[in-house]
Amino acid sequence: MFGAVVVGIGTAGSVRIRDILAPLPNSPAEKLTVRGFTSRRSLDSQQGVSQISVEEAVSTEDIHVAFICTENVSHEDNIRTFLQAGKHVCVEYPMAMNYKAAVELWDLAQEKGVILHEEHIELLSEDYKQLKKEVEGKMLEEGTLHFTGGPLKPGFGPLAFSGIARLTWLVELFGELSVTAATIEEDSGINFCKMTAKLFTADNKPLTWIEERRPGLPRTKNINFHFGSCTLTQIPGAPRGAVGLFMQDLVHFSAKLVGQVSAEELKREKIRILHCLELADRIQKLCQR
């Protein structure tokens, strides 16, 4: 069994505890057992699980795994703490707020011989899987992905990083990308911000990624993908899968722990994650100019 600690009890942390307590039957997630949670607040037990200190979590031998579920800006430090203690880490995306830190964390995981896993539930949704099928085999001419949503809570970082799930979609759909320009419009008085990034595919086809947030904006993704043969303006609807997204991610992470994921797949994931973080880093720097 792999003893686990959940770090940060917000929405994601509570879901992690729920899923570890009731794992998908006959899946490697059954190999996880939750031994405690940590929080900066002093909390009562959560779903029957007790609060422990970070020091205890780090030094307890039968805690082998940490789930980092805090706000984005503190992911890097939390991951480092647990990797340094030789624990496997599952972190909610994004793992860090800059590319250099992410590379260092992967190197540290490798040095310690432990798994570092970044959750990407957006790649597990039925909508995404359907979209991926529709896009496959089509030649992109140009495209736009425009995300809208309400304002971000403090600590979730710049839009290029908090929105890494959308960037990850674009990379998974269209392959490696490059960034040529990025701008940010902001009005703190009305809590508005909008980032526009100009990207290119490996065959020089333009893609525009927009992240827009302001009070009252519905959380939605609008697409406009022009292909040689047709245009896609809507994400195809698909019924929800039987297994929740966080549970699917938990099964994937625990499959890595028990050695059921091939070295090639681990490498492919790492390359994709670092590529997306490198793009986000570049976009963020262009926005600051």
Ligand code: NAD
């Ligand atoms: P959240 O705001 O619910 O929690 C974030 C942090 O705030 C946690 O450390 C939590 O302990 C702390 N917190 C929550 N309520 C608090 C309170 N009342 N007082 C003091 N601290 C409090 O955010 P979240 O949705 O759990 O997101 C955490 C991470 O998970 C982020 O990295 C996010 O990108 C990622 N994530 C979340 C979802 C989701 O559906 N919620 C999906 C994918 C990824």
